[in-house]
Amino acid sequence: MEATKKNSWLTENRRSAIAAYLFISPFFILFAIFGLFPMLFSFYLSFFRWDGLDPMTFNGLDNFRFIFSDPIFYSSIQNTFIIGLLGTLPQIVVSLLIAFALNSSLIRFRNTFRTLIFLPYITSIVAVAIIFGLVFNNQPFGFANYILSLFDGGPIRWAAEYWPVKFAIATMVFWRWVGYNTIIFLAGMQSIPRELYEAAKIDGASIGQQLRLITLPMLKRIVMFVVFTATIGSLQLFTEPLIFLGRGLREEGITVVAYLWRDAFVYNTFGTASAAAIVLFVIIITLTAINLALSNLIGRSKRRVS
Amino acid sequence: MSTKEVGEGKFSIKKFFVYLVLVGAGLISLFPFYYMFVMSTRLNREINSVPPPFTPGNNLVENFQKVTDSIDFFGSMWNSVIVSSTITFGTLFLCSLAGYAFAKLPFKGKKVLFALILVTMMVPPQLGLIPQYYIITTLGWLNDFRAIIVPGLINAFGIFWMRQYIEDGVPYEIVEAAKMDGCSNFRVYWNVVVPMILPAFATLGIIVFMHVWNDFLWPLVVLRDPSVHTLQVALRALNDAREMDYGMIMSGTFWATVPLIFVFLLFNRLFIQSLSEGAVK
Numbered sequence: 175m176e177a178t179k180k181n182s183w184l185t186e187n188r189r190s191a192i193a194a195y196l197f198i199s200p201f202f203i204l205f206a207i208f209g210l211f212p213m214l215f216s217f218y219l220s221f222f223r224w225d226g227l228d229p230m231t232f233n234g235l236d237n238f239r240f241i242f243s244d245p246i247f248y249s250s251i252q253n254t255f256i257i258g259l260l261g262t263l264p265q266i267v268v269s270l271l272i273a274f275a276l277n278s279s280l281i282r283f284r285n286t287f288r289t290l291i292f293l294p295y296i297t298s299i300v301a302v303a304i305i306f307g308l309v310f311n312n313q314p315f316g317f318a319n320y321i322l323s324l325f326d327g328g329p330i331r332w333a334a335e336y337w338p339v340k341f342a343i344a345t346m347v348f349w350r351w352v353g354y355n356t357i358i359f360l361a362g363m364q365s366i367p368r369e370l371y372e373a374a375k376i377d378g379a380s381i382g383q384q385l386r387l388i389t390l391p392m393l394k395r396i397v398m399f400v401v402f403t404a405t406i407g408s409l410q411l412f413t414e415p416l417i418f419l420g421r422g423l424r425e426e427g428i429t430v431v432a433y434l435w436r437d438a439f440v441y442n443t444f445g446t447a448s449a450a451a452i453v454l455f456v457i458i459i460t461l462t463a464i465n466l467a468l469s470n471l472i473g474r475s476k477r478r479v480s
Numbered sequence: 481m482s483t484k485e486v487g488e489g490k491f492s493i494k495k496f497f498v499y500l501v502l503v504g505a506g507l508i509s510l511f512p513f514y515y516m517f518v519m520s521t522r523l524n525r526e527i528n529s530v531p532p533p534f535t536p537g538n539n540l541v542e543n544f545q546k547v548t549d550s551i552d553f554f555g556s557m558w559n560s561v562i563v564s565s566t567i568t569f570g571t572l573f574l575c576s577l578a579g580y581a582f583a584k585l586p587f588k589g590k591k592v593l594f595a596l597i598l599v600t601m602m603v604p605p606q607l608g609l610i611p612q613y614y615i616i617t618t619l620g621w622l623n624d625f626r627a628i629i630v631p632g633l634i635n636a637f638g639i640f641w642m643r644q645y646i647e648d649g650v651p652y653e654i655v656e657a658a659k660m661d662g663c664s665n666f667r668v669y670w671n672v673v674v675p676m677i678l679p680a681f682a683t684l685g686i687i688v689f690m691h692v693w694n695d696f697l698w699p700l701v702v703l704r705d706p707s708v709h710t711l712q713v714a715l716r717a718l719n720d721a722r723e724m725d726y727g728m729i730m731s732g733t734f735w736a737t738v739p740l741i742f743v744f745l746l747f748n749r750l751f752i753q754s755l756s757e758g759a760v761k
Contacts, residue, residue, distance in 0.1 A: 186659075191587035193665035198578040198593065201639060205600055208631040212608025212615065219610060226614075268505075275501040280494070289748045290506040293513070295755070296744045297737055298694040300712045304719050304733045305512045308519065308527075308726055315532045317515065323530070353509060357756045381494060410606060413696045417719060431606050431697070438610050439701060448610050455607045462602060 579642025
């Protein structure tokens with residue numbers, strides 16, 4: 175027993191290493207095929223003209239020239255940012271507020287409220303878009319238009335006009351994600367020591383002061399994280415506009431991902447679709463870099479304070 | 481205790497506002513579900529009238545019959561179940577296996593390889609969409625569940641999550657002891673590590689399952705034939721029909737949403753804990 179163990183000590187380590195490589199290899203193999211290769215191939219494809227069937231023909235920067243001279247592409251970028259801002263900024267403020275209320279020591283039925291508020295997140299985006307599609311129907315019988323008519327507002331063509339389209343889609347985003355972010359903020363707030371609030375109360379701090387001086391600074395990192403994921407998420411908006419607007423994807427509501435999807439799978443111009451994907455990639459990378467720089471800055475200032 | 485009493489007596493206005501916020505938020509959460517339910521019990525001409533109905537009607541069954549006439553509702557639900565559970569179990573297995581290797585096994589290049597996995601999380605999935613479609617057609621996997629399942633097994637977050645959990649949750653001594661007893665590395669994983677990380681399986685499992693169940697873009701691209709549609713793609717087909725029958729569309733959406741809500745209400749603590757933990761880590 176002793177002898178064999180001494181003998182095999184080296185090989186034992188080696189055997190573990192071989193096992194480890196085997197255990198992690200599925201990820202790397204699958205990622206190489208379905209992640210890395212497609213990524214690189216996207217760059218390649220963006221310089222070619224291709225309809226998905228015939229051989230690809232090289233056409234230099236024509237795909238980029240095409241999308242950058244297409245007003246709809248600019249609209250799609252603009253829409254993505256506007257809907258993203260409309261959907262996420264109020265969402266973060268409101269979910270902070272709800273989380274603060276849920277965290278209050280005064281309430282009963284905390285778990286019931288938490289469950290209710292989280293419920294929209296369980297619903298699929300397709301379902302959300304279908305439900306809100308009827309809420310924001312163009313006709314007078316749509317819920318939003320009916321409510322407006324009670325205040326003598328004329329029916330709005332929600333799925334066709336510039337701001338209404340964006341408002342409707344942003345509402346879908348808001349409704350589905352607000353509960354999720356609430357729960358994340360709540361988890362963060364529960365990790366803040368109660369004594370801080372007690373001390374503040376003794377010093378006579380108002381609720382607003384407590385929120386501003388204790389809760390928000392302690393939540394900085396979580397807020398950054400939520401802002402970051404919400405930004406990336408809204409840059410990838412696709413399902414809501416497709417379901418709400420149908421495959422016609424009106425210019426008022428088309429997003430970048432919807433644009434590239436339509437180019438590829440409706441118009442069969444895979445080259446321009448790839449070019450659009452590259453542009454989206456550059457935007458996402460830029461925003462990620464900005465976010466990292468910002469959170470570094472905030473992290474540093476925090477250290478200096480403490 | 482004493483602070484609670486002080487709070488209850490002194491800040492009743494505060495208490496009022498807290499409840500106002502929560503009840504308001506709760507109602508806004510619930511209303512679309514109620515609205516969907518009402519519409520799923522109404523005829524299209526009732527929905528199209530002004531004012532629209534706000535109370536349930538009596539066409540619940542009829543509307544759902546129309547749904548099953550126009551799409552294969554139960555077939556697509558079954559497809560969703562198959563795809564989601566296969567990916568969930570596959571991901572749990574592969575991620576915990578890789579997580580175990582990163583947490584407990586010595587090998588060269590560990591840090592670099594782990595960092596590489598984290599970097600892959602930064603890449604937006606839409607970037608490779610078109611070549612992925614091309615690969616799937618080349619493999620002949622169009623309209624085949626493998627098109628969803630195989631790429632779906634890639635989960636960098638899952639590996640990260642499992643590594644964290646195994647590193648903290650499984651003591652070195654136990655792994656060493658099992659090896660002393662002559663267990664192979666895989667046996668250690670299977671007989672020792674797996675039973676110790678079941679809570680992590682539940683958490684990651686819920687995250688993955690929900691994600692796959694609700695996924696839309698990729699299934700829409702590669703599952704063209706109605707016989708392989710997942711529930712989400714089938715719902716979209718229902719919504720895209722030329723004749724808009726809102727009673728029918730809402731009925732399909734309602735019955736597609738009910739199972740998940742039911743499961744959620746059964747395990748809501750675990751669900752909420754899983755999803756918020758998954759985000760905060």
